[in-house]
Amino acid sequence: MDEQQIAILLEAASRFPRPQGVKLSYGTAGFRADASILSSTVFRVGILAALRSLKTQAVIGLMITASHNQVSDNGVKVADPSGGMLTQEWEPFADSLANAIDAEDLVRLIIEFVKKENIQFGVKSAEILLGRDTRPSGESLLEAAKQGINSIVGAVATDVGVVTTPQLHWMVRSRNKGMQASEAAYFEQLSNSFGCLMDLKPKETTANVMDDKLTVDGANGVGGEKLEELKNFLKEIVIDIRNSGKKGGVLNEGVGADYVQKEKVVPHGFGPNDVGMRCASLDGDADRLVYFRVLSESNKIDLVDGDKILSLFALFIQEQLSILNKENMEAKNGYPVRLGIVQTAYANGASTDYLKKLGLEVMFTPTGVKYLHEKAAEYDIGIYFEANGHGTILFSEHFVSWLEGKNIEFDKTSKGSEQQKAALRLLAVSKLINQAVGDALSGLLLVEAILRHKGWSIQRWNELYQDLPSRQLKVKVADRTAVVTANAETVVVKPSGLQKVIDAETAKYPQGRSFIRPSGTEDVIRVYAEASTQEAAENLAKSVAQHVDQFLGLGSN
Ligand SMILES: CC(=O)N[C@H]1[C@@H](OP(=O)(O)O)O[C@H](CO)[C@@H](O)[C@@H]1O
Numbered sequence: 001m002d003e004q005q006i007a008i009l010l011e012a013a014s015r016f017p018r019p020q021g022v023k024l025s026y027g028t029a030g031f032r033a034d035a036s037i038l039s040s041t042v043f044r045v046g047i048l049a050a051l052r053s054l055k056t057q058a059v060i061g062l063m064i065t066a067s068h069n070q071v072s073d074n075g076v077k078v079a080d081p082s083g084g085m086l087t088q089e090w091e092p093f094a095d096s097l098a099n100a101i102d103a104e105d106l107v108r109l110i111i112e113f114v115k116k117e118n119i120q121f122g123v124k125s126a127e128i129l130l131g132r133d134t135r136p137s138g139e140s141l142l143e144a145a146k147q148g149i150n151s152i153v154g155a156v157a158t159d160v161g162v163v164t165t166p167q168l169h170w171m172v173r174s175r176n177k178g179m180q181a182s183e184a185a186y187f188e189q190l191s192n193s194f195g196c197l198m199d200l201k202p203k204e205t206t207a208n209v210m211d212d213k214l215t216v217d218g219a220n221g222v223g224g225e226k227l228e229e230l231k232n233f234l235k236e237i238v239i240d241i242r243n244s245g246k247k248g249g250v251l252n253e254g255v256g257a258d259y260v261q262k263e264k265v266v267p268h269g270f271g272p273n274d275v276g277m278r279c280a281s282l283d284g285d286a287d288r289l290v291y292f293r294v295l296s297e298s299n300k301i302d303l304v305d306g307d308k309i310l311s312l313f314a315l316f317i318q319e320q321l322s323i324l325n326k327e328n329m330e331a332k333n334g335y336p337v338r339l340g341i342v343q344t345a346y347a348n349g350a351s352t353d354y355l356k357k358l359g360l361e362v363m364f365t366p367t368g369v370k371y372l373h374e375k376a377a378e379y380d381i382g383i384y385f386e387a388n389g390h391g392t393i394l395f396s397e398h399f400v401s402w403l404e405g406k407n408i409e410f411d412k413t414s415k416g417s418e419q420q421k422a423a424l425r426l427l428a429v430s431k432l433i434n435q436a437v438g439d440a441l442s443g444l445l446l447v448e449a450i451l452r453h454k455g456w457s458i459q460r461w462n463e464l465y466q467d468l469p470s471r472q473l474k475v476k477v478a479d480r481t482a483v484v485t486a487n488a489e490t491v492v493v494k495p496s497g498l499q500k501v502i503d504a505e506t507a508k509y510p511q512g513r514s515f516i517r518p519s520g521t522e523d524v525i526r527v528y529a530e531a532s533t534q535e536a537a538e539n540l541a542k543s544v545a546q547h548v549d550q551f552l553g554l555g556s557n
């Protein structure tokens with residue numbers, strides 16, 4: 001870094017002083033806080049994104065969003081060249097940049113890091129795609145990000161406007177693969193591959209067992225807006241969008257996937273007229289998706305969560321693989337496809353049992369899609385989902401080229417055969433479902449395609465297995481970092497003795513399971529419990545929470 005670069009950084013950084021008395025952490029999904037204190041953080045993440053682009057010599061993404069948090073919050077996260085999350089190796093640097101005391105301290109950290117990482121200036125220019133959700137604070141924070149990027153000589157900020165988080169990740173991935181990366185290209189890829197799956201539907205299920213219409217809760221955010229546009233490209237599906245943000249509803253207030261999944265009640269805008277209908281809910285930046293069915297009893301719903309979306313996807317993929325493999329496994333060029341499922345400890349125990357009974361390999365990682373994604377990428381086809389509805393299906397490049405080769409072979413040997421159709425369906429899924437990150441819009445289209453393929457109603461789908469009753473609680477403690485866990489967060493290692501009492505409580509309940517972990521996005525310890533009845537799950541959660549409070553509670557200090 002030369003003198004001129006250092007001077008530019010010092011001057012720019014002095015315009016973005018850090019707020020006093022706040023400690024920021026990159027956390028489970030980037031920095032999040034009240035929008036009014038975020039300018040300096042976003043400015044600094046702009047610098048980080050430019051450095052990441054110089055280091056990788058590839059296009060990087062920067063997204064301004066606080067997802068399902070309240071509208072007055074905002075946040076910022078970085079997409080790596082693959083379209084996935086920022087490498088975990090750079091998270092400590094992100095933390096230290098965000099917390100640097102002043103411009104001098106910030107520049108000192110940058111100089112040290114640039115040296116350590118051997119980042120070259122002036123060799124190639126850096127490019128960063130900038131996106132934001134519909135939050136009113138997004139515009140001024142975008143300006144802060146641009147100034148951060150512009151303070152690195154040769155770095156270019158390209159504003160892609162208001163987009164969903166998965167759209168931005170998709171664009172970064174596409175750009176780095178030398179493909180079309182516009183929003184129009186995104187809509188075209190999704191609608192074309194959805195159309196392919198519709199064309200490949202078995203003839204006998206075209207008799208309509210299910211309702212064509214889907215009603216979507218857009219969380220009053222960007223997802224509803226984008227779905228309005230996407231639906232113009234779609235055939236064979238009627239989508240009614242509510243809470244699209246146009247009629248003045250507030251983002252995430254009594255609406256959205258997080259609210260529906262956690263509270264298990266109907267979102268605003270839905271009511272008695274919707275009883276029995278197939279409904280879906282997106283979160284504030286449209287990377288989470290859950291389905292639900294409104295019940296006649298007050299505002300209750302049947303929740304069809306991320307675990308059930310995962311199960312539907314796993315069932316469909318497994319069926320296609322078995323059709324494809326009928327001949328393939330006996331052939332000389334047979335390909336033993338590795339299909340892997342990735343969940344977290346929050347996955348309902350009944351879903352894990354169901355998947356294992358299908359003969360599938362189920363793996364567990366800690367909470368946070370960065371961990372699930374990494375694990376799923378180890379398979380030819382890796383399906384991952386958090387119970388809250390964030391997930392996708394990853395196809396290895398090797399497997400996709402094998403499928404393409406197979407398809408050409410079928411053209412010559414058995415055009416139009418069931419095997420060829422299975423191969424084409426899998427190829428269409430690999431294009432429809434976002435390969436960069438969990439995407440509510442592409443996930444929704446895949447669910448709709450599979451339901452049509454099978455001729456299933458939401459009720460039939462929900463009956464794949466019955467969820468075990470569960471309960472989640474939060475406990476405020478003096479210091480949540482005092483809790484250390486192991487085995488994908490299922491065992492408490494510290495404070496010692498706590499796991500023993502959790503085990504003793506759990507043993508009192510048939511089918512009991514309970515674990516605790518510090519949240520990565522809120523200052524709380526989360527408690528999860530499930531058991532054979534709702535009452536038992538509530539009691540187990542309550543008694544575990546009491547033990548947490550006794551070991552670590554605010555009163556204990
Ligand atoms: C129990 C739960 O839903 N936890 C969520 C939540 O993380 P916590 O670390 O639990 O606060 O937000 C994350 C980011 O959106 C998401 O990945 C995760 O699944």
Ligand SMILES: [Mg+2]
Nearest residue numbers: 067283285287
């Ligand atoms: Mg989100």
